[in-house]
Amino acid sequence: MRAAVYEQFRGPIAVVEVADPVPQPGEVVVEVLAVGLCRSDYHGWHGTDPDIVCPHVGGHEFVGRVVAVGAGVRRLREGDRVVAPFVCGCGACEPCLLGQHQVCRRQQQPGFTRWGAFAQYTSVPFADTNAVVVPPTVTDEAAALVGCRVGTAYRGVVERGRLAAGEVLCVHGCGGVGLAAVAFGRALGAQVIAVDISPDALALAVALGADLTLDARTTDDVGGAVHDLVGGAHVSVDCLGHAATASNSILSLRALGRHVQIGLFPTPAAELPISRVIRDELEVLGVHGLSASRFGQIFELMDQGRLHPEAMITQRLALADVPRALPAMGSFGQPGVSVVTTM
């Protein structure tokens, strides 16, 4: 098969012939139908993910058609169209038995701990637990996004943030995760404030349902501006992963608010306004993807016409474009979401 391989971090990426994956027990092999370019793929290529060993094939936000079923897999058949979370839980450890596969102790991550979907084929580990059959009404590209950014935003806004109708949601960074967070805020009936440094990203956020926008380049005190506009947010989400956006998110909150950290930090520690966390009894919540057991709830929102992930997509690519498009993410030049749809 063809796959986009890098031999070293920050090195060139080349689409080359490699061996086809063979399904190990419990796994399925899928023909990749669509795969998104998530900033976590960029972080991986950049060398900040300790799970990645080179040579490597990224790509963790995919939908595929099952072409081979490994020993012991019961629920899946050849021909099934499936999506899997980027954190594939084992299904048997304590967090998995609690339905919290995203923090599984034996998790595997296609595109990080093993080769992923910037390839014609990839495999899904613990397939009975993680490969979710996609309803026929959902397009390939929308289904792919559920595997990472749409699923993660759901986890952050709905499950961890516990956003309620009539509350204020503030979203810092309106790329793939952030636009999906905006869409869930809208779907839940919240008032949504979108913050970004790109006017194009803010325009997309408005298209997805943001009520108000703030340009972080021209706003000195983003947190103060959110207080001035609406009295502070009940839930605020860092959808970039930077000391500035994490701090802005915390400082955007009203008393008892919930800060949700989705954006990954390239460094293991960051300075945050902890005194504000104490003074206002804020909650600080982490997010690590979404269990496959909850994907049905997202498909239901799509079915009800309350969520349209296609509206986030601004660029459709071929596998041959990955060697150029992935490193280019460093410049933040492309607003919205890029999806590889031609393998």
Ligand SMILES: NC(=O)c1ccc[n+]([C@@H]2O[C@H](COP(=O)([O-])OP(=O)(O)OC[C@H]3O[C@@H](n4cnc5c(N)ncnc54)[C@H](O)[C@@H]3O)[C@@H](O)[C@H]2O)c1
């Ligand atoms: N925790 C998880 O489970 C999880 C899952 C998916 C992605 N992530 C992480 O989430 C982050 C976002 O991923 P993505 O694919 O949506 O990224 P993206 O590149 O699509 O979006 C980032 C957005 O942030 C904006 N931005 C840049 N600087 C800013 C600033 N100072 N203030 C406000 N906005 C700013 C950019 O213009 C862009 O619109 C990444 O760190 C990614 O690795 C984490």
Ligand SMILES: [Zn+2]
């Ligand atoms: Zn991702």
Ligand SMILES: [Zn+2]
């Ligand atoms: Zn587990």
